[in-house]
Amino acid sequence: MILSLTPNSTLDLNISVPRLVTNTTIRASRTYHSMGGKPTDAAWILGRMGVGSLALGFAAGAIGEKVTSMLEALGVTTDFIEVDGETRVNAIIMDESTGEHTTITTASMSVRAAHLAALRERYIEALPSASVVITGGSLPPGMTPDFYTDAIELARAQDLPVVFDAAEPNLSAGLAARPTVIKPNEHELSGLVGRKLTSEADLYEAGREILARYGSQAVITMGKDGALALLTERSYRIPPIAVEVSSPAGAGDAVLAGLAHALHHGSPLEEGLRLGIAAATAVCLHPGTAAYDVKDMERFLPQVELVAYP
Secondary structure (H helix, E strand, O other), rough: OOOEEEOEEEEEEEEOOOOOOOOOOOOEEEEEEEEEEHHHHHHHHHHOOOOEEEEEEOOOOOHHHHHHHHHHHHOOHHHHEEEEEEEEEEEEEEEEEOOOEEEOOOOEEEEOOOHHHHHHHHHHHHHOHHHHEEEEEEOOOOOHHHHHHHHHHHOOOOOOOOEEOOOOOOOHHOOOOOOEEOOHHHHHHHHHHOOOOOHHHHHHHHHHHHHHHHHEEEEEEHHHOOOEEEOOOOOEEEEEOOOOOOOOOOHHHHHHHHHHHHHOOOOOOOHHHHHHHHHHHHHOOOOOOOOOOHHHHHHHHHHOOOEEEO
């Protein structure tokens, strides 16, 4: 069983506008509600492939109920702890004139010590049935980065593979527990090392340092420039597949899903990379976060190249 652990569940409101201009009223060209939050995004993407999973984490209010129903509609089993406040909504604004997107995120859930204890108990109960854990993302008020240290340590103590994706300070906290694979983008990796990584060679060296220090393999997504994968025995550059991008939101989470899929089935991570990149490319064709057509993913799968690097 694939297990996703999402402390900060999210609903994404994707808004496309002809041009983003301040101090005026703009009529949206189109709007979509879609999934948000890295692990729940991955679970949602896997569900569309027909792969079920168990989603744990926190949810609150009517928005939390909507997130739960969206996951369950795709065959994901949910077991969220109900907390105070409201599950957050991310507003993702796509500027059609430039192709740029802006994300405005909220922090509206409130987690208390009793909630944390309840989630930890449910997580420990679920681990013996799990094949792989996907976790990461931001944390709501009331939580600290050591949540990820503890969660990953608990999984690794049972020899479970963990796929982890977060920004600082959560990334370094999770890395301390030595997850199996991390999937930072270039900005998140720059935040981890404390300097802007401006070249492919810089990103590769940072990934090598992580592998040497923590034993964690790294898949570094680089947007329109593709990805780098630093595995235990080999490294790859993965060129992008040329498509007309509608929205890149959730593409990185498709890579998370691909990696978890491979680990769940005991397949080489290379297969997970191919599946994840194909799914990420399919996601880019659709305006909603992590939305995609499985037929597009299948079409892109044979086009994914893993080029030995350096």
